[in-house]
Amino acid sequence: MGEVKLKRRDFLKIGGITCLSTLFTPLNNLVPFISFAEAAESEAKYSITKKIPQVCARACECDCAYNVVVGVDKATGIERGITIEGRPEDPVSRGKYCIKALGFVDGMYNPDRLLVALKRTNPKRGVDQDPGWVTISSDEALDEIIEKMKKHKREEMVFASPGDPYSNRLCRSLGVRRSDQRTECFGTHYYLNALMVTNPPNKYYSSTYTVTHSIWGFDYSDTKYMLWFGFDSFSKCGKAGILNHIAEGKRKGTKIVGFNPLRTPMADGLMDEWYPIKPGTDLAVTLAMIKIMLDKKIYNEKFVKNYTDSASLIDAETRLHITNSDGKWMAWCTEHKRMEPIETCDAPALDGGPFTVTVDGKDVQAMPVLQLLKENVKDCTSEWAAKISDVPADVITRVTREFAEAAPNVCIPNLKRDPAGPNYANSWRLMHTINILHALTGSFDHDGGVLFLHDVKIPWLEDVDPPAKPYPPLPEKAPDFRHEFPVTEEIYQKKDFSAPGHYGMIGYGLYKTDMTKVVVFKGPHRGLAALIQPQMTEKALEKMDLVWDWDLYLDDIVYWSDYVLPAPHQFEESKLDLRQYYPKYPCLVAGEPVQKAPGDCIGWGTIAKRIGLALAPEYWTTDGSSDPDKVIEGNMNDAALKAVGVAENTEEFLTEQNGIWIDKKPYENYKTIREIGYGRPNGRVRLYIDEFVKVSHEPLPKWAERWTSSEGEYKYSLLITRAAWHMHADPNFINNEALNVVSEKNYIDCVWISPGAGKKLGLSEGDSVVLETNPKYMEELPRPVKAKVHITNRIARNDCVLLFHGIGHRSKWLKHGRWGYRDGDLIPQKNPEVSKPHDPTGMGWVEDVYVKIKKA
Amino acid sequence: MGKYAILLDTRFCTGCNTCFYKCVQENRLHESANQGYARTMVLIRDKGLFHHRCMHCEEPSCVATCPSGAFAKTPEGIVLYDSQPCLGCKSCVIACPFNIPQWDMKKKEVIKCTMCAHRVLKGKQPACVEVCPTDALEFGLYEEITGKAKQIAAENKLNIYGLEENGGTSVIILTKEDPIAIGYPEVSKSATKARGPKTIVGTAAVAALAYAGIKKYTERRAEIEGKKDE
Known part of the structure; x- marks a missing residue:
């Protein structure tokens, strides 16, 4: 430290000040303790006036139920939403909620919220253009939008919207394609589950399907062993509806082994073991796990035989399941040495073959699904997987054994961008293997494992207000190229119009083709500008005849929008939710508006009805007429409450039952799979996917490299x-x-x-x-x-x-x-x-x- | 009322910062939070999660150094701050071995946890504890919390931070990794009444701060009186 020389005058100045400050110091020692009750902040800074039940939506898949606390902020004297209070009776959140829920409260009062409709006056669109906004009433804006939409053919329009009941009906009634802009990240799970576990719509598939489009939740509280293939993303670190269950499980001794090149805070605290796997190679590990389970026969043979298609025979020539005239799968009976329907076969062969069987009077060679799976993974040793993934071979072997020993109370949770999300082109293979591992361990439809949806549902709009006549066909070609993917097109067109869409291709479609002239965005702040290559979408929107957007804020997409309609905040809407995220118990929970939507906000249901009545009235009235007095009510929530005998309507439910109903009956293992699986009423999980054969893909998972590779500096x-x-x-x-x-x-x-x-x-x-x-x-x-x-x-x-x-x-x-x-x-x-x-x-x-x- | 403490088991903390935003809403601290001042915040660091929050020391340096009695240690174990007598000299900011008090330039007051005294008085938990999605935070009587902390640490081979630091605190933190490596300050076991200046330049700096504080005292008192009159 260098020497500092002070002049005498400075020294005296500083000395004086120091003495002065020292004089003050002992003052605090006169009152070292004050009474706690005399604290400066002994009173809350707000007074509570009411608590409004709400259900979280749009923030994550949990949909936690809680109360929005409304009170008077003493500093301003203004009554407003203050904070959130948990509802311990909610089986998902159990009294917890997250930072995003708290953010929503303040979001209601964000000064940048859009409260009026805006219309562009500058026809040139783009981020460098001033749209020249003029205000317009939402009614007028909608009238003008409708007039402009009337000038276009149905194949020239696309709705960029998730498949909610009103969007679905609007698109179906107009005969317009819906290209889902935000649920593609659930698509891999959704389609693999649809192809392996249940063919939608099943009897429990509800209009408020889990945000993940998933047909199950995971029993984090009671599971003994979990494998996380990137499940512990940073976003999971905040999902209160998951975390409270994981924490409970962990305190009871759940073992968690994670594979992720990123060490997250969840890995720090909750994981027992963590391996920094090479990105995109999870599939190698799961294939090796399947091989170990099959080779060492440490799978749940009873579940595999009784609840899957493992014993069903595959025709060597067609590579498809062999079925009898009733469409039932066939198995090779090891006792009778013949082919029999899988359901009535007492001793079905899980391996061996090929067996010679007669199909339509012709001899064919056939092998059981499990035997084919064995052959698929025969080279997938732990050592092989270790070389690809950088996860040590002995770890893969040991973890597989431990996982099998802990079964059926095990799971590999997967939602969204974690395992088998949209991460890689071959994520579908990973999802396929994860489902197979859940089948081999018998953890499907089992408490402590994978919990299937309960048997309560909220009906679709079509259930409460059936259309007076069949919907028109959809345009043959989709701007998101879904029509070129028969596997997903089949499900979207014929089974579940709410199915996730090909968001990742809509920008390419809009940019590369001229088929679309009108694009409708429903709340794009949750998708478009934040997801895949927005620059292609932006460029494409410059050439459209009409772009309009229903939104809470003026976000990026309005640079290309002709009209922006103001949307209510999620806390300004009524809700009914099924708690499907943790579906252990049948449950309904309701939410009511915290406040009336301010300004000229307009709800999506109102917009859909207005457009529907104007452009396709026969689908929007109770009698198929054009009479606006006969417009459908669409009261799905009341219908759901009535169906289970909980209440006559939502108001009664909120008043008399505080908006929550739970049927705490024990989870019945392996019951739902019978009711929703393939071959119901004796449903099974289908490991072998015939549809993939038809599009020249592997019906059982095989290793595949990523479609891109590290090259030069791009590494x-x-x-x-x-x-x-x-x-x-x-x-x-x-x-x-x-x-x-x-x-x-x-x-x-x-x-x-x-x-x-x-x-x-x-x-x-x-x-x-x-x-x-x-x-x-x-x-x-x-x-x-x-x-x-x-x-x-x-x-x-x-x-x-x-x-x-x-x-x-x-x-x-x-x-x-x-x-x-x-x-x-x-x-x-x-x-x-x-x-x-x-x-x-x-x-x-x-x-x-x-x-x-x-x-x- | 008894003496209280908070237990933070970082094994269950995921860094979600729900505690941070709950604190902001509960204590209406939006303006301060917008400026970057927080009573509690979780920081994701390489070796683990670092909770920047008042430790509520047994022998608080802020209390010992404050020239105006704006800080006090209550029998309940909570270190409280009162902006009314505060001179704004910021000696607490310098003195705290945990680097906790923050001077809000706009509001001209110290930002520091009250352990939600207003809630505790009514028999409730501090807001951050109530909201924690994984119950990583636990509030209770000091003896019970410290006993539990010792037991959990022994059973799970965890580090304890806060039990002895600066003569002991009312916030006990359990970590898998070395807390100092995570980012918690290395603080001596005995109470440091104040982090005194070690050089003549430092002495001069503190003196200058005190001088500035005293100079501002008159106008600040006037400001406070003015507020009272409104």
């Missing part, structure tokens, strides 16, 4: 996660300054790389970097991402880069959304011709991206 595999307090660039959260502060303090505004990668690239903490996608895979409209870099050993591999989803936007009308890159800018829109050979569902490939990182 950093894109990992994507999301902060616990964000959704897809939802302004409820990114336009909240306090949450932005937490993001910055936690480096969520940065891209994360490992110290090793940082060293190799010559980067230091906080350096600005540019990320570019390999142009070989993104030939058009590339938009490199610029961001600060955070160097952290939470990224455990040198071949990855982590981006945070849902933080980027460019809207000048969001005052607090002051930063953010978009992960989606780096993900190429899917060319259907490229996608088809890799993925029969067309749902994957979000993280099939390698980028170059360079210093900015």
Whole structure:
């Protein structure tokens, strides 16, 4: 320390001040303790006036039930939503809720909320154009929209909307394609489950299906062993409806083994073992697990025989299930040495063959599904998987044994962007193997494992108000190319119109074809601008005749919208929810509006009815007429309450039962599979997927490389996660300054790389970097991402880069959304011709991206 | 009322920061939070999760150094701050070995946890404890909490932070990793009444701060009086 010389005058000055301050110091010692009750903040800063029951929606799949606390803020004297209070009786949330629910409360009062309809006066669209907004009443705007829609053919329009009951009916009645803009990330799960477990619509499939489009939940509280293939994304770190159950299970001794190149806070605390797997290689591990279980015969033979198609015979020539005239699967009886219906066969062969059987008078060779599976995985040893995945072979072997020993109280939870989400083009194979592992362990439809939906449902609009005549056919071609994917088109067209759509291709379709002239966006702040290559969608929207948007905020998409209609906040809506996320008990829970939607907000149901009555009235009246007095009521909630005898209507339910009903009957293992599975009423899980054979894909899972590969400088595999307090660039959260502060303090505004990668690239903490996608895979409209870099050993591999989803936007009308890159800018829109050979569902490939990182 | 403490078992913390935003709403701290000041916040660090929150020391340095008696340690174990007598000298900011008090430049007051005294007085848990999705936070009597902390730590080979630091605190943190490696400050076991300046320059700095504080005292008193009159 250098010597400091002070002049005499300065010394005296400082000395004097020091003495002065010392004089004050003892004052506090005179009153070292005050009474607790005399604290400066001994009173709450608000007084509660009411508590309004609500159910979370649109924030995650949990849909927690809670009360919104309304009170008077003493500082301002204004009555408003203050905070949230938990409802311990709710079986999902059990009195908990998350930071996003709290964010929603303040979102209601965000000064940037859209409260009036706006109409563009500048016909040129684009981010560099001033739309020249003029205000207009929502009614007038809708009238003008309807007149413009009348001028277009149905095949020229597309609704970018999830499959909610009103969107479905509107699209079906108009004969317009619905291209789902936000549930594609559930698509891989949804379609694999539809193809393996239940063919929708089953008797329990409800209009308020879980947000994940899933037909099950996971029994985190009572499971003994869980495998997490990336399940512990940062977004999971905030999902209170899951976390409270996982924590309970953990306290009871659940073992959790995780595979993730990213070490998340959930890995820190909750995992017993963590392995930094190479991205996109989870499939190798699950295939090896299947091989071990089959080779060592440590699978649940009873479940496999009785509740799956494992013994059913596959024709060697057609490669399809052999069925009898009743459509029943056939098995080889080891006692009678002949082919018999699987349901009546006493001794079905699970392996062996080929067996010679007669089908339609012709001898064919056939083998049981399980034997084919064995042959598929015969080379998938632990050592083989270890070389591919970097997970040690002895770990794979041991974990498989432990998992099988703990069965059936085991599960491999999978939702959204975690295992088998949209991550990779071959995620469908991973989902296939996960479902097979659940079948081999008998954890399907079993408490402690995978809980199937309960038998209470909320009807669809078609159930309470059936259309007077069949809906018109949909246009042959879809702007999202769904028509070129027969596996998903079949389900969407014939079985479940609410099925997730091909969002990843809609931008490509709009950009590359001229079929679409009108695009309708329903709340795109949750999808479009935050997801896959928005630049292609943006460019395409410039050439449309009409683009309109129903939204809570003026977010990015309004740069291309002709009209924006103001939407109510989710807390300004009534709700009824089934608690399907944790479906252990039949349950209904209701929510009521916290306040009347302010300004000129207009609900989606009202919009759908207005458009429907104007353009296809015969589907929107009770008698098929055009009489607006006979418009359908669409009261699905009351119908659901009546069906279970809970209440006559929602109001009575809220008043007399506080809006919650639970039937706490014990979970009946393996009951629901019989009722919803293939071959019901004696339902089974189908391991072998005939539909994939028909589109030249493997009916049983096999190893496949990613469709892209590391090349030259483009060697950093894109990992994507999301902060616990964000959704897809939802302004409820990114336009909240306090949450932005937490993001910055936690480096969520940065891209994360490992110290090793940082060293190799010559980067230091906080350096600005540019990320570019390999142009070989993104030939058009590339938009490199610029961001600060955070160097952290939470990224455990040198071949990855982590981006945070849902933080980027460019809207000048969001005052607090002051930063953010978009992960989606780096993900190429899917060319259907490229996608088809890799993925029969067309749902994957979000993280099939390698980028170059360079210093900015 | 007894003496209270909070137990934080970081094995169950996921860094969701619901505690942070609940605290903001419960205590109506939006403006401060927007400026970056928080009574509690979880920071995701390389080795684990670091909770930046008042430890409610047994022998608080903020109480010992505050020249105006704005801080007090209550018999319930809670360290409280009162903005009324606060001079704004920020000696608490310098003194705290845990780097907790933050000076809100806009509101001109210290941001620091009250352990939700207003709720505890009514028999409720602090808001952060009630809201924690995994019950990583637990509120209870000091003796019970410290006893439980010791037991859990022994059974699970965890580190304990806060039991002895700065002479002991009313926030006990259990960690798998070394808390210092995670980012918790290395604090001596005995109470540091104040982190005194070690150089003549430091002395001068503290003195200057105190001088500035005293200078501002008059106008601040006037401001407070003015507020009272409104």
